[in-house]
Amino acid sequence: MMIVTLYLTPESQFSKKALVLSESRVNPYFIKMFLKDKEQPFSSILATRLSRRGFVKGLGIAAGAGLTVGCATLTSKEQAAFKFKEVPHGLDEFVTLPPGYDYQVVMRWGDPLFSEAAAFEPLAQTGEKQLKQFGFNNDYIGFLPLSNEQRQSTHGLLVVNHEHTKAKLMHPGATNDCDLTLEQTKVDIAAHGVSVLEVRKDAETWQVVKNSRFNRRITPETPMRMTGPAAGSKRLISKSSENGVDSRGTCANCAGGITPWGTVLTAEENVDQFFTGDIEQLAEKRNYQRMIFSGEPEKSWSRHFERWDLNKNPNEGNHMGWIVEIDPFDPNSVPKKRTALGRFKHEACNLFINRDGRVVAYMGDDEKFEYVYRFVSKRRFRNQSDSESATFNANLLEEGTLSAAKFDDAGRLTWLPLVFGEDGLGPENDFHSQADVVIEARRAADIVGATPMDRPEDIEVNPVSHKVYVMLTKNKSRKTDQLDGANPRALNRGGQIVELTAPGGDHTADIFEWDMLLLCGDPNTCVTNYHSETTPNGWLSCPDNCTFDNQGNLWAATDGAEDFGVADGLWAIQTEGEKRGYARRFLRVPIGAELCGPYFTPDNKTLFCAVQHPGGDGSFDKPDTRWPDFDVTLPPRPAVIAIYKKDGGVIGS
Ligand code: FEO
Ligand code: CA
Ligand code: CA
Numbered sequence: 001m002m003i004v005t006l007y008l009t010p011e012s013q014f015s016k017k018a019l020v021l022s023e024s025r026v027n028p029y030f031i032k033m034f035l036k037d038k039e040q041p042f043s044s045i046l047a048t049r050l051s052r053r054g055f056v057k058g059l060g061i062a063a064g065a066g067l068t069v070g071c072a073t074l075t076s077k078e079q080a081a082f083k084f085k086e087v088p089h090g091l092d093e094f095v096t097l098p099p100g101y102d103y104q105v106v107m108r109w110g111d112p113l114f115s116e117a118a119a120f121e122p123l124a125q126t127g128e129k130q131l132k133q134f135g136f137n138n139d140y141i142g143f144l145p146l147s148n149e150q151r152q153s154t155h156g157l158l159v160v161n162h163e164h165t166k167a168k169l170m171h172p173g174a175t176n177d178c179d180l181t182l183e184q185t186k187v188d189i190a191a192h193g194v195s196v197l198e199v200r201k202d203a204e205t206w207q208v209v210k211n212s213r214f215n216r217r218i219t220p221e222t223p224m225r226m227t228g229p230a231a232g233s234k235r236l237i238s239k240s241s242e243n244g245v246d247s248r249g250t251c252a253n254c255a256g257g258i259t260p261w262g263t264v265l266t267a268e269e270n271v272d273q274f275f276t277g278d279i280e281q282l283a284e285k286r287n288y289q290r291m292i293f294s295g296e297p298e299k300s301w302s303r304h305f306e307r308w309d310l311n312k313n314p315n316e317g318n319h320m321g322w323i324v325e326i327d328p329f330d331p332n333s334v335p336k337k338r339t340a341l342g343r344f345k346h347e348a349c350n351l352f353i354n355r356d357g358r359v360v361a362y363m364g365d366d367e368k369f370e371y372v373y374r375f376v377s378k379r380r381f382r383n384q385s386d387s388e389s390a391t392f393n394a395n396l397l398e399e400g401t402l403s404a405a406k407f408d409d410a411g412r413l414t415w416l417p418l419v420f421g422e423d424g425l426g427p428e429n430d431f432h433s434q435a436d437v438v439i440e441a442r443r444a445a446d447i448v449g450a451t452p453m454d455r456p457e458d459i460e461v462n463p464v465s466h467k468v469y470v471m472l473t474k475n476k477s478r479k480t481d482q483l484d485g486a487n488p489r490a491l492n493r494g495g496q497i498v499e500l501t502a503p504g505g506d507h508t509a510d511i512f513e514w515d516m517l518l519l520c521g522d523p524n525t526c527v528t529n530y531h532s533e534t535t536p537n538g539w540l541s542c543p544d545n546c547t548f549d550n551q552g553n554l555w556a557a558t559d560g561a562e563d564f565g566v567a568d569g570l571w572a573i574q575t576e577g578e579k580r581g582y583a584r585r586f587l588r589v590p591i592g593a594e595l596c597g598p599y600f601t602p603d604n605k606t607l608f609c610a611v612q613h614p615g616g617d618g619s620f621d622k623p624d625t626r627w628p629d630f631d632v633t634l635p636p637r638p639a640v641i642a643i644y645k646k647d648g649g650v651i652g653s
Contacts, residue, residue: 082574084584084586085100086098086584086586087569087586089585089588090567090588091565092588092591093590093624093626094590094627098586100645103609103644105640106199106206106208106608107195107208108134108639109133109134109136109170109637109639110122110125110637111208112133113215114132114210114215117129117132117133122633122634125170125171127186135190136166136192136638137638138161138195138596138610139253139610140160140253140610141161141596141598142158142256143156144157144159152601153605153606154606155200156199157196157199157214157328158197158198158608159194159196160195160597160640161194161266162192164252165177165188166616167180168619169615169618169620169623170191170620171184175619177300178298178299184300185300188299188300188301189219189221190217193220193222194218194326195216195217196216196326197214198215213331216328218250218326220248222249222250223246223248224246224248224250224324225245225335226241226244226246226336227336227339227340228339228438229339229340229434230339230343235284235436237315238314238316239312239313247337248307250266250324250335251320252270252271252273252274252345253324254268254347254348255267255347255545258351259351259359260381260393261393261396263328263394264328265323265325265349265351265361266323266324267324267347267349267363268320268321268324268346269346269347271345272288272298273299274298274299274302274320275308276308276311277295277302277311278310279294284317286440287317287318288310290440291317291442295310319337321343322343323397324338339435339439340397340399341375341438342373342375342418342441343438343439344371344373345365345366347364347365347457348363348364348458349362352466352468353381355506357380358508359381359397360374360376360508361374361376362460362468363375364453364457364458364471366456366473368477369475370442370453370455371442371450371453371456372450372451373403373405373441373445375397375402376401376507377397377400378400379396381396401419402418402438403417406449407484407498411515412511412512413500413511413513415509415511415512416445416448417448418437418438418444418448419434419437420436423447423448424447431444451487453470454472454473454474455474456471456472457471457545458471459471462548462552463548464548465575466507467500467575468501468502469497470497472496473495473559474542474560475487485516486514488516493541493542493563493564494521494522494526495542496517496518497517497520497573498516499516499575500512501513501514517573517581518530518573518583520543523539530581530582531583533579533582540569541564542559542561543557544560544596545557545595545597547599552575553572553574553575554572554573555571555573556570557570560594562592567591568589568595569585569586569589569595570586570595571584572584572586589611590614590625590636591615591625592613592614592615592618592625593611593615593616594613595610595612596611597610597640600651604652604653605651606642606644606651607642607643608640608641608642608643610641614637615636618636624636628641
């Protein structure tokens with residue numbers, strides 16, 4: 001591998017230097033990423049699990065085997081070229097797709113999840129209604145097949161995060177988020193969290209099954225449980241948790257991931273915004289300040305509920321900032337906060353089953369100059385479908401080794417373990433247990449010398465090549481004396497995509513190689529490295545969420561293109577072969593929106609996407625758009641859409 005280190009200063013941003021990047025390669029469907037070999041376990045285990053629980057009849061090995069078809073690794077030469085016509089840059093009120101494609105809205109903010117739920121009435125919204133309706137600002141989407149082989153791409157559970165809210169888009173007359181009435185605040189809280197919904201495609205249309213036993217709203221008030229090294233820590237004892245084990249709710253749910261045992265991981269990201277208090281006076285001052293808790297009111301929650309006032313409930317802030325595991329197939333299950341995976345501003349969490357059976361999780365901490373993390377489970381995934389193995393696998397994220405990434409300029413990545421008592425993580429630095437290490441994972445990573453990155457967002461494993469792709473969205477604060485190989489541009493507006501390669505395919509190895517896949521941004525104003533055939537519409541900026549198609553192409557969603565005067569959207573990117581670094585625009589979102597949660601069904605014929613904060617700079621009273629309803633009585637509404645090819649074909653083909 002060859003890495004050319006070229007630090008890009010603001011002065012050089014207008015000189016289009018060609019970067020010489022190494023040859024590398026690539027990627028398909030999420031289940032395949034878990035497969036060690038062609039025997040593969042995941043789908044059969046999930047199917048059997050469902051069958052065991054009596055939710056679905058007639059599933060078994062056959063369904064599992066069906067999912068394994070085509071999982072042989074593609075070579076770089078086989079990575080298919082994109083056949084869709086590129087969508088031009090632009091900025092308007094619509095979702096724009098290539099000719100031959102269309103979309104339908106599956107769920108919008110306020111849509112009922114249950115038969116008995118109230119219809120959406122924006123002028124008469126209440127907290128009680130919102131608890132049974134789809135939440136605001138949809139982000140992560142996971143699709144878990146629920147049916148047999150024939151319907152695995154047309155019947156399943158959608159699990160959708162609701163990352164945050166914006167009062168001025170939700171309530172008439174509202175001007176900010178920290179001045180809401182009690183009822184508005186109840187709406188605000190209930191609009192956060194996660195939605196689980198059963199969906200099925202009949203004829204051409206996806207329908208939500210409103211009387212499904214699986215449908216569920218998980219909110220900042222839902223009972224949860226701490227597991228792993230921080231469970232029971234005195235630093236978690238609060239008014240809502242007398243034992244430091246019981247916990248309440250999840251919030252700031254950004255992206256996530258799906259596990260091979262059929263659960264969903266949701267990532268708590270910007271958790272600082274909900275808490276108020278005089279941080280300077282708190283015993284947790286250093287911890288909260290490292291998590292950028294200002295204590296200033298950004299939301300109304302602490303005005304009406306003292307749980308969110310750190311002066312009255314000083315440890316409550318330690319209950320947020322985790323990866324939470326949800327079993328969507330059991331609507332009565334208690335979600336588990338997996339403290340072994342560390343506490344920081346989690347963007348997402350994507351798993352890979354290593355060839356020795358250990359579970360590897362890749363995670364980013366989305367704040368400028370924060371870190372990339374990896375977790376390796378202590379125990380090994382059991383490739384059997386009996387109930388004992390299912391129970392065993394369900395606890396794999398309780399124990400393991402968390403590490404932070406150090407990138408050097410020669411293309412080497414070193415995983416630095418965050419283990420109590422090692423490398424300065426002991427009493428000399430005020431760590432007294434592994435609980436302290438995971439609660440203050442950022443400070444631990446500072447001490448071991450991890451590399452501060454340009455805002456790590458989604459990190460996903462390519463299920464064809466098993467390489468790992470890190471979306472670094474941007475960092476306008478990086479200065480010329482803070483550059484390094486993996487973060488080579490000052491005042492970075494465009495972001496970059498970094499590729500990690502595990503040696504010999506061993507994702508538990510201490511040392512990886514890394515390479516720069518793409519320096520993003522408008523090539524007219526930034527130094528970029530797109531493939532030369534990328535058109536003037538093919539550049540993207542601020543990569544955020546991503547996914548892969550069955551051919552091994554990376555699909556990157558963006559959040560920040562309006563800084564460059566164009567709408568955000570979705571781009572297909574080749575990661576291997578002659579056209580490595582070639583990007584083609586597939587989708588444009590409406591003005592003010594970012595695109596989140598891209599997720600293909602197993603057959604790649606439906607692509608679910610989350611359109612987040614459409615019309616985000618306007619207000620309920622003066623909207624910039626009324627997408628998706630274009631009804632003068634309705635505000636713009638965040639929504640999950642299902643994209644399809646009109647001829648019924650594979651997306652991108
Ligand atoms: Fe919630 Fe980092 O995007
Ligand atoms: Ca994101
Ligand atoms: Ca974002």
